[in-house]
Amino acid sequence: MGSPLSPVIANIFMEHFETTALQTLSQRPSLWLRYVDDTFVIWPHSKPDLDHFLAHINQHHPSIKFTMETEQNNSIPFLDVLVTKSPSGKPAHQVYRKPTHTDRYLHYRSFHHPSVLQSVPNALIRRAHQLSDADHLDQEIQHVTTALTSINEYPRHKIQSKTPANKPVANSTPEENQPAATPPKQTIVLPYIGQASHKIQRILQAADIQVRHSSSNKLHSILYSHKHKHPNHKKAGVYKIxxxxxxxxxxxxxxNLETRLKEHRTSFRLSDWDKSAIVKHAQQHEHTIEWDNSHLISIMKHWHTRRIREAIEIHRHNTVPQDSGLYINDIWKPLINKYPVTPPPPPPPAPPPAQSIFVFYTKNILKILRHIAERLI
Ligand SMILES: [Zn+2]
Structure with a gap:
């Protein structure tokens, strides 16, 4: 499902699947609703017939297999809605949370633009209105309010319980709802840096430039920076330890090399000599393996070219006792010997400092800078 096209193709296929699968049945469900691969079904016939129905749709295509969950205590969750059979026969509905849900959202003291923080209660209240019926709405709003104020420390006045359910987009401004009579504003994306951001935003808005804020310096980017060290470790190819x-x-x-190196290291830890020639050599001679200097000599996707290159590199290098790989006819060896061993790749350039000041995504950078300068001086 990685490609943007996948859900569309999956839906086309599933529509064809359900049309043919349901048409060939004598007893059909009274309701069949599907969202991607989750299906909500109301079955008006007997339980044995239901089992027969499940068996039937599972025989329809070798790759499409359904599992079934039936209601418990008159309720069943579907996506994030809990549907309950009420005594009147009309299904009731409310927001569903998994039993493991912790009610933790973006904390109010997180360093974000106020509009980002405000979007959390807005979205939760809007969802309460959209998913709860009249009997469950107050209870849901109460739950959201408690979760936001007690666990996530939102001030109570930030939670507007009266968000109308019928409003198409709760955050849209009247200006955005107007027909496109005025040309769209220019937009600029700036990292959010606190009070200065608000001031710059006001200045740019006066110049008809819309400002969007991105968050910067997340722990994630700091903690994961080691990944920059070996950008090629995620690729396949011929490597050297x-x-x-x-x-x-x-x-x-x-x-990829990262996975393969992990296997060599595991062999080292377990003294599993048969699985790694370098481990066998190092442990027999009490040498140290330079794991950190391991690298890909050549990135190669195709198995056969990789095997040829491996054999050539084994011939060119002073290797530990190891399998010599693919057979290379002696006729090639004078030619191979002409080329010296590839030097190790230069260290990659240091990643840019995390505290970059501004990132502008606009063509009129000079105009904007001049505008800011005029207003600040
Ligand atoms: Zn050695």
Missing amino acids: PCECGKVYIGETGR
């Missing part, structure tokens, strides 16, 4: 004595191990992998 050096030993302190100057000898190397040459290997090839069709997955």
Whole structure:
């Protein structure tokens, strides 16, 4: 489901599937609603007939298999709605939360633009109006209010319980709802840096420039920065693991180097010599493997070219005792010997400092800077 086209194709396929599967049945559900791969069904016939129905749709295509959940205590969750059979026969509905839900949202003291923080109660209240029936609305608003004020420390006045359910987009301004008579504003994206951001926003708005804020310096970007060190470790190809004595191990992998290196390290930890020639060499001679200097000599996707390159590199390098790979006819060896061993790649450039000041996504950067300068001086 990674491609943007996948849900569309999945829906086309599933529509065809359900049309043909349901048409070939003598007893059909009185309601069949589907969202992507979740289906909500009302079955008016007997339980054995229901089992037969499930067996029937599971025989229809080898790749499409359904599992079934039936109501418990007259209720069943579907997506994020809990549907309950009321005594009157009319289904009641309310917001559904999994039993493991912790009611933690973006904390009010998180460093974000106020509009981002305000969007949390707005979205939860809007959802309460959209998913709860009249009998459950007050209870849901009460739940959201308690969760936001007690766990997430939102001030009570930030939670507007009266958000009308019929408003099409709760955050849209009257200006956005107007027909496109005026040309769209220019938009600029700036990192949110607190009070200065509000001042700059006011100045730019006066110049008819719309400001959007991005958050910067997240813990995620700091903690994950080590990933910049080896950008190629996520690729397949022919790789080299050096030993302190100057000898190397040459290997090839069709997955990615990171995964393959983990396997070598596991063999090292378990002294599993048969699985790694470099581990065998290092442990026999009490040498140190230079794990951090391991790298891909060449990024290669195709198995056969990888095997050829591996054999060539084994021939060119002073390797630890290892399998010599694919057979290379001696006729090629004078040619291979002409080329010296590839030097290790230069260290990648340092990532830009995390505290970059401004990122402008606009063509009229000079105009904007001049405008800010005129207003600030
Ligand atoms: Zn060694």
